[in-house]
Structure formats: C-alpha cells, structure tokens
Amino acid sequence: MSKKKAVIRSDMTKAQWTWKEIKRNKVAYFMVAPYMIIFTLFTVIPVLLSIVVSFTDFNLLEVPDFVFLDNYIRLFLDDDIFVIACKNTLIFAIIVGPASYLMSLLVAWFINELPPKIRAAVTLVFYSPSISGQVYLIWGTLFSSDSYGWVNGTLLNLGLITKEIHWFKDASYVMPLCIVVAIWTSLGTSFLSFIAGLQGIDHSMYEAGAVDGVKNRWQELWYITLPSMRPQLMFGAIMSITAAFGFGGVVTDLAGFPSVDYAAHTIMHHLDDYGGIRFEVGYSSAIAVVLFAIMIGSNMLVKKMLSKVGS
Amino acid sequence: MSRKLRTRNHKVVLNRSAGGDTGITIVLTLLGAFMFLPMLYVVLQSLKPLDELWMFPPRFIVRHPTFKNYRDLFTLMNTSWVPFSRYIFNTVFTSVVGTCGNLFFSSLAAYAMAKIKFPGGKTMFKTVRTSLMFHSTVTAITSFIIMSALHWVDTYWAIIVPAWATSLGLYLMKQFMETNVSDAVLESARLDGASELRTFWVIAMPMVKPAWLTLIIYSFQDLWKKGSSIYIHSEQLKSFNYAIGQIMAGGIKRAGAHAASMVIMMLVPIMVFVISQSNVIETMGSSGMKD
Numbered sequence: 001m002s003k004k005k006a007v008i009r010s011d012m013t014k015a016q017w018t019w020k021e022i023k024r025n026k027v028a029y030f031m032v033a034p035y036m037i038i039f040t041l042f043t044v045i046p047v048l049l050s051i052v053v054s055f056t057d058f059n060l061l062e063v064p065d066f067v068f069l070d071n072y073i074r075l076f077l078d079d080d081i082f083v084i085a086c087k088n089t090l091i092f093a094i095i096v097g098p099a100s101y102l103m104s105l106l107v108a109w110f111i112n113e114l115p116p117k118i119r120a121a122v123t124l125v126f127y128s129p130s131i132s133g134q135v136y137l138i139w140g141t142l143f144s145s146d147s148y149g150w151v152n153g154t155l156l157n158l159g160l161i162t163k164e165i166h167w168f169k170d171a172s173y174v175m176p177l178c179i180v181v182a183i184w185t186s187l188g189t190s191f192l193s194f195i196a197g198l199q200g201i202d203h204s205m206y207e208a209g210a211v212d213g214v215k216n217r218w219q220e221l222w223y224i225t226l227p228s229m230r231p232q233l234m235f236g237a238i239m240s241i242t243a244a245f246g247f248g249g250v251v252t253d254l255a256g257f258p259s260v261d262y263a264a265h266t267i268m269h270h271l272d273d274y275g276g277i278r279f280e281v282g283y284s285s286a287i288a289v290v291l292f293a294i295m296i297g298s299n300m301l302v303k304k305m306l307s308k309v310g311s
Numbered sequence: 312m313s314r315k316l317r318t319r320n321h322k323v324v325l326n327r328s329a330g331g332d333t334g335i336t337i338v339l340t341l342l343g344a345f346m347f348l349p350m351l352y353v354v355l356q357s358l359k360p361l362d363e364l365w366m367f368p369p370r371f372i373v374r375h376p377t378f379k380n381y382r383d384l385f386t387l388m389n390t391s392w393v394p395f396s397r398y399i400f401n402t403v404f405t406s407v408v409g410t411c412g413n414l415f416f417s418s419l420a421a422y423a424m425a426k427i428k429f430p431g432g433k434t435m436f437k438t439v440r441t442s443l444m445f446h447s448t449v450t451a452i453t454s455f456i457i458m459s460a461l462h463w464v465d466t467y468w469a470i471i472v473p474a475w476a477t478s479l480g481l482y483l484m485k486q487f488m489e490t491n492v493s494d495a496v497l498e499s500a501r502l503d504g505a506s507e508l509r510t511f512w513v514i515a516m517p518m519v520k521p522a523w524l525t526l527i528i529y530s531f532q533d534l535w536k537k538g539s540s541i542y543i544h545s546e547q548l549k550s551f552n553y554a555i556g557q558i559m560a561g562g563i564k565r566a567g568a569h570a571a572s573m574v575i576m577m578l579v580p581i582m583v584f585v586i587s588q589s590n591v592i593e594t595m596g597s598s599g600m601k602d
Binding site for chain 1: 327328331335338339342343345346347349350352353356364365366367368369371416417419420422423424427428429430432435438439441442443444445446447448449450451452453454456457472473475476478479481506507508511529532535536538541552555556566570573576577580581584585588589591592593594595596598599600601
C-alpha cells in the first residue's frame with residue numbers, strides 16, 4: 001500500500017482532496033467500522049431518538065402522535081413529583097459529585113508518598129466498594145429498621161434512642177443515608193486516574209519548586225501538583241459527575257421504589273417509572289432529554305472551572 | 312541558601328511538617344475505617360450462626376464463626392427452580408464474550424483513531440469522548456426500542472453486543488496508544504510492507520498490554536455486576552447477581568446465606584483487581600483529558 005502523503009494541490013478542491021484522503025485511508029474506516037456501528041446503534045441513535053420521541057405521545061404499541069412541547073410543559077408545570085425528583089437529583093449530584101471527587105483526590109494525594117506495597121493495599125481498601133457489585137446492600141443490614149440492625153441495636157443499647165429508627169423507610173433519614181452510601185461506592189475510575197496522575201509527576205518539579213520558594217505542602221499542591229495533573233483532573237471530573245447522576249440503582253435497592261414520600265426520588269427513578277413501568281415513552285423521553293441536558297451542562301461547567309486550577 | 316542546596320543534592324521529601332503528617336494520617340485512618348468496616352462486616356455477617364445474626368444487642372464481631380451459611384447457600388442454589396449453575400453460566404458467558412469483543416473492537420478502533428490520520432477520525436473520537444459525560448440509563452428506553460426492532464429482546468445479544476463498544480474502553484485505549492506506541496516503530500513496520508492490520512496486531516497490541524488488562528477489568532466488572540435487565544424476561548437467561556437478590560427476598564432465615572452470597576459476589580472483582588492493579592494504574596497515567 002502506498003503511504004505517500006497526499007498534498008493539497010492547487011488543482012484540487014477541498015472536497016476532492018478529502019475524497020482522496022478517504023480512499024487512501026480505506027483501511028482505517030474498516031478498523032473503526034465495527035466499533036462505530038455498534039456505538040452509533042446503541043449510544044448515538046438512542047440519544048437522537050429520545051429527542052425526537054420526546055415531542056410525541058408514544059406508548060410502544062400505537063403510532064406516535066406529534067404533540068410538540070406538550071410533554072415538556074406537562075413535565076415542568078404539571079408534575080409535582082418531577083419537581084421533587086429534580087431537587088433530589090441536584091442535591092444528590094451536588095453533594096456526591098464533589099465529595100467523591102475531593103475524597104478521591106485527597107486520598108490519592110495522601111497515599112502518594114507511601115511505600116508501593118502499602119499504597120497498593122490502601123488503594124484496594126478505598127477502591128473495592130466501587131467494584132463489588134451490590135455489596136452496598138450491607139448498609140441496609142447495618143441500618144435495618146428493626147432492633148437487630150447494628151446501628152439501631154447499638155443506639156438502643158446505649159440508651160441514646162428509645163424506639164427503633166426506620167432509617168431507609170423514614171423520609172428525614174433516607175436521603176442523607178443514600179448520599180453516604182453513594183459516596184462509599186464512588187471511589188472508582190477517577191480515584192485510579194488521580195493515583196496514576198500523581199505518580200506521573202516528575203520529582204524534579206518539586207525540587208525546583210522548593211528552590212523557587214514553595215513553603216509548605218499546600219502551596220506545593222496548588223502550584224505544582226494540581227496543575228501538572230490537570231488532564232487527569234479533567235477526566236476524573238467527568239467520571240465523577242457522570243457517576244453522581246447514576247446512583248438511582250443504589251437508592252432503589254436500599255430505599256425501595258418509590259422511596260418513602262418520594263424523599264429520595266431522583267430523575268432517574270422518574271424515568272424508570274414512566275418508561276419502564278407505565279410505558280409512556282414520549283413523556284419519559286422528555287425526562288431523559290432533561291436529564292441528558294443536566295449531565296452535559298454540569299460537565300461543561302466543571303470543565304470551565306477546572307481550567308482555572310493553579311492559576 | 313545552604314538549605315536549598317542540600318535539598319537539591321539529597322533527593323529528600325520536601326516541605327513536610329510533622330503536624331501535617333499526623334493530620335493526614337488521622338484523616339486517612341478515619342476515611343479508611345469508613346470504607347473498610349462495612350466490607351469487613353459483610354464477611355463477619357457471613358460467618359455468623361443464625362442466633363448471632365438475630366441477637367440483641369447486635370455485635371459487630373462474630374463469636375463462633377461457622378461456614379454453615381455457605382453450606383446453606385449451596386443447598387439453596389441446588390433447590391432453586393432454574394438450576395443455579397444456569398445463572399452462573401449466564402453471567403460468566405455474557406461477561407467473557409462481552410469483554411473479548413470489547414477488547415478487540417475497541418482496540419481496533421482506538422488504533423485507527425490514535426495512529427492513522429483520516430478524515431472524520433477526530434470527530435468520531437470526540438463523539439465517543441462526549442458520551443462519557445452521560446450515564447447510559449438516559450438512553451435505556453430508546454435502546455429498548457432498538458433492541459426490539461432487532462428482535463434481540465430476551466436474548467444474550469441484548470447484553471453482549473452493546474458491551475462490545477464502550478466509550479470508556481475506547482477512550483482509555485486510544486489515549487494509552489497515543490502515548491505508548493511510537494510512530495517510528497509503526498512507520499518502519501509499514502515500510503517493511505506490513506499491512507495496517509498486521510501492524511496493529513503484531514506491533515501495536517503487544518505494546519499496550521496494561522491497557523488491555525484495564526479494559527478487560529472495566530468491561531468484566533460492568534458485566535459481572537449486571538442484575539435484572541429490562542431486556543431479559545426469561546428466568547433461564549437471568550444473571551447470577553439477579554439470583555442473589557432473590558435469595559435475600561427469602562426473609563429472615565436467609566440473612567446468613569445472603570451475606571455469604573455477597574462475599575462470593577465481591578470476591579471475584581476484588582481478586583481480579585489485586586492481580587492487575589499495577590497495570591490499571593499504568594493505563595490511567597495516560598487517561599488525562601487535554602481540552
């Protein structure tokens with residue numbers, strides 16, 4: 001195969017040149033084809049389809065009716081539970097996202113200077129809850145609503161409470177508890193990315209920093225460490241935010257569906273309710289589009305903020 | 312001046328105060344306890360005999376450890392309506408086939424995007440990267456429409472094929488190839504007349520083994536923890552994780568068996584991670600996002 005560079009010649013238009021490049025790199029298209037076909041089919045088309053379907057009334061059986069903005073109007077003006085869901089989702093994301101992100105960063109930074117063996121062990125301790133599947137159900141056992149649950153039992157025994165607290169079945173406790181569990185399972189991909197980012201920093205940068213008058217480890221963190229690992233901070237932020245919006249399953253498994261008084265009802269549950277249970281596909285697509293916009297929007301916002309680190 | 316020179320000559324750890332070290336140790340210990348104690352409790356619960364599981368006041372530590380819960384779990388498994396081995400087969404089969412496909416297709420595409428300049432390549436990568444920003448539940452309902460159009464509902468394909476093209480897999484692989492596969496080596500292989508596919512398979516792939524492992528682990532963990540899915544209705548096709556959920560639904564007597572099942576469920580991904588930790592961290596070194 002000839003690998004001569006195609007140069008833009010004056011007698012070629014841009015379109016002709018592009019076409020020539022495409023033909024020259026045929027093999028590249030064959031290589032990306034299987035991945036891109038599957039990706040398009042199960043990621044790109046579903047997003048586009050959601051947007052289209054969100055303007056219709058569709059129940060999977062009958063032909064969809066075009067209803068323009070009706071679904072969105074109903075969603076924002078007529079659906080009280082959606083408003084609760086929005087509020088809960090935002091509270092959830094605003095606490096879990098940054099908490100998990102900062103905890104990942106802090107722990108990664110703390111353990112960075114430990115000897116490799118110890119570092120590997122600590123990494124395992126912090127990382128394993130996020131990979132152990134439904135192991136978070138143990139929180140349901142610890143905080144079970146009868147007196148055999150460890151927390152209730154201990155509190156009763158110490159005389160701090162006189163009656164069992166119904167933790168995951170009590171509207172005032174369920175949300176904070178779910179947030180704690182979500183944080184517990186959230187030290188995942190971004191955590192590993194931070195560990196790797198810290199390991200990759202050239203040690204001579206710190207020595208140069210010390211000469212230039214960096215006084216303590218906090219200054220070192222802000223002026224040297226964080227700016228050097230900005231690409232990882234970016235990637236970690238995206239992973240943390242996306243995960244922070246995806247904890248619906250944890251809530252359902254621990255608090256049931258729907259949660260007591262909708263106290264831990266998130267947009268994701270609302271989506272499940274209308275899409276998976278009531279088959280109002282048009283309406284649930286509108287919910288999905290809103291959630292999609294919130295996710296992309298918050299990612300963009302955080303990317304902007306992170307570009308200011310260390311400056 | 313002399314202090315600065317000294318720090319330059321001896322590669323000592325700089326700017327560390329004892330107070331800071333103590334503070335960090337305390338915070339790290341507290342956070343570590345928060346992460347570790349619930350995991351430990353799972354293991355302890357699985358070793359408790361029935362009277363210790365339901366005693367008041369409850370104790371954190373097990374007094375008379377027993378493996379009875381594990382025996383109960385296996386008895387339960389043998390008496391379930393669908394043989395338990397079938398659930399295990401479903402999860403292992405979808406995890407293995409899904410992971411192998413993901414490794415192959417993502418690497419192939421990642422290689423082309425990282426090492427061949429072709430019109431549209433950058434746009435494709437940017438699209439995949441953007442998809443990291445949203446959770447797949449957003450598209451669950453419309454994906455269901457596509458699955459039913461393909462007649463894949465209630466088949467293994469509904470689980471396996473989407474797993475062949477994960478955004479994170481392609482992203483990590485492409486970033487790692489970009490930094491760890493040298494263009495010069497590829498170029499000389501091409502000059503020797505190796506086809507692009509051969510260059511990919513024989514030259515590039517062996518150079519990115521840490522990334523393979525990382526991709527395998529992520530993909531495997533994802534598939535391994537799949538519970539009930541909206542695509543699967545038949546009992547015979549449901550996953551191990553789903554079946555374990557059913558054990559818990561059995562009530563008080565099953566509490567011990569359930570704890571035992573959780574231990575088994577968490578053991579597999581943790582062991583996989585222990586074996587591959589250093590490779591995963593190495594891959595994450597190039598995970599950064601520049602713009």
